[in-house]
Amino acid sequence: MRAQISMRINTGxxxxxxxxxxxxxxxxxxxxxxxxxxxQGNYVYVNNQAAANTVxxxxxxxxxxxxxxxGSPFSTxxxxxxxxxxxxNRITLSPVNNLLFVxxxxxxxxTSFQINPATGIPTRVAGSPFxxxxxxxxxxxxxxxxxxxxxxxxxxxxxxxxxxxxAANGALSPLPNLTANCxxxxxxxxxxxxxxxxxxxxxxxxxxxxxNAGVLTPVPGSPFAKTGSGSVSGLDFSCAADRLYAGEATxxxxxxxxxxxxxxxxxxxxxxxxxCPRNAVYLFREQFQPGLIQP
Numbered sequence: 001m002r003a004q005i006s007m008r009i010n011t012g013x014x015x016x017x018x019x020x021x022x023x024x025x026x027x028x029x030x031x032x033x034x035x036x037x038x039x040q041g042n043y044v045y046v047n048n049q050a051a052a053n054t055v056x057x058x059x060x061x062x063x064x065x066x067x068x069x070x071g072s073p074f075s076t077x078x079x080x081x082x083x084x085x086x087x088x089n090r091i092t093l094s095p096v097n098n099l100l101f102v103x104x105x106x107x108x109x110x111t112s113f114q115i116n117p118a119t120g121i122p123t124r125v126a127g128s129p130f131x132x133x134x135x136x137x138x139x140x141x142x143x144x145x146x147x148x149x150x151x152x153x154x155x156x157x158x159x160x161x162x163x164x165x166x167a168a169n170g171a172l173s174p175l176p177n178l179t180a181n182c183x184x185x186x187x188x189x190x191x192x193x194x195x196x197x198x199x200x201x202x203x204x205x206x207x208x209x210x211x212n213a214g215v216l217t218p219v220p221g222s223p224f225a226k227t228g229s230g231s232v233s234g235l236d237f238s239c240a241a242d243r244l245y246a247g248e249a250t251x252x253x254x255x256x257x258x259x260x261x262x263x264x265x266x267x268x269x270x271x272x273x274x275x276c277p278r279n280a281v282y283l284f285r286e287q288f289q290p291g292l293i294q295p
Contacts (some may be wrong), residue, residue: 043120044252045100048073053090055082055091055113059120074122076111077127078104086249087188087201087233090141096150098169099125103142103155108132110144110155112170126153126168133178137185145191145198148286152214154191156200159184163214179216181207182223188234192241196263199244201232206246207261228255236260 015020039125040062047053054073058066082104083090090103093115100113100122109129113122134142137158145154146166152171161179164172183202191198191211198209198216205223209216230251237244246257 003073004231016161027066031223039194043093043115044095044155045122045159047102049080049082049090049102049105051079051081051106053078053102053106053111053113055100057120064210069120070146071121074113074124076102076104076129077124078102078111079106080104080110080138081106083289085139085141085185085187085203085231085233087247088139088141088233089143089145089188091148091191092128092144092146092153094146094150094153094166096148097166097168098171099146099150099166101144101153103144104129105136105141106134108142108144108155108157110153110172111162112166112172114170120139124230127171130164130172133174134158134160134162139185139187141187143186143189143200145189147191147211147214148193152211154189154198154216156186156189158186160218161189161198161200163216165214175214179209182218183207187232188246190235190237192237192261192263194241196241197237197261199237201235201236203231203233206232206235206244206257208261220273228253232254 044060044066046056048056053074053076056073057069059069060066065287085110087265092101098115098117100115102111109131111129112125114125115122118133134157136156142155142157151166154164155162159181161181163175181200183205185203187201196211198211200207202223203229205225207223208219210219226248228248228251230248232246233249234247241263242261244261246261
């Protein structure tokens with residue numbers, strides 16, 4: 001990221017916090033096989049944040065109707081709790097290896113589930129829930145994000161980011177050191193569709209990191225300040241990873257900040273490609289100082 005906010009969008013009188021549900025819904029398309037065939041149906045998973053935490057699972061019909069799956073809700077084995085801030089990513093999917101990750105705020109653990117792509121049924125991975133070394137900030141939550149290749153899972157809270165390697169069966173193993181983020185409290189955390197960048201909202205700013213084999217490095221100029229009076233909450237990258245958007249909750253008028261991300265060159269040296277959720281495919285490598293915001 002190279003400069004400050006390049007534009008902002010006035011979303012009108014509707015509160016920005018309405019853009020992100022208090023109960024996080026994750027709509028996912030699973031894959032049928034390692035060959036990358038698409039699943040025949042869609043599924044929704046909900047982190048219920050209960051004291052004896054569970055995940056509810058639903059199938060989605062062609063008309064959008066939800067049907068709860070047999071056996072739902074499914075125990076995470078961890079302790080859930082409500083969060084205070086908007087936009088935390090308390091549940092995330094790794095489609096490439098049919099895995100679902102759920103944050104248990106009450107005991108600061110992460111539960112891994114293997115998803116049956118034919119039925120959508122999640123099965124808890126042996127050893128789950130896995131402990132984190134994170135502490136909670138005033139948002140009282142842990143955000144999760146998985147790299148598109150399925151090799152790493154990041155968890156963040158209270159100015160710290162913990163990176164885990166992901167085994168083939170979904171088991172998590174922490175890397176030796178935590179990565180410091182500039183600021184606290186932390187809300188949303190997302191990884192770009194090409195796997196190059198990780199962004200974290202800090203309520204008053206957004207931090208940006210490059211990703212190299214699970215190692216995070218702040219981009220020059222990070223963190224980048226908001227432009228409105230609200231708290232920066234939910235984040236999302238564009239499919240091409242050349243834009244980063246942030247919603248400001250609680251402000252008036254409601255705003256969405258937008259950054260232009262320097263993600264060039266965007267060519268893989270190892271021939272890998274990753275499917276963007278919006279059906280485009282991007283190849284990547286890190287070179288020079290990727291992630292800089294264009295003026």
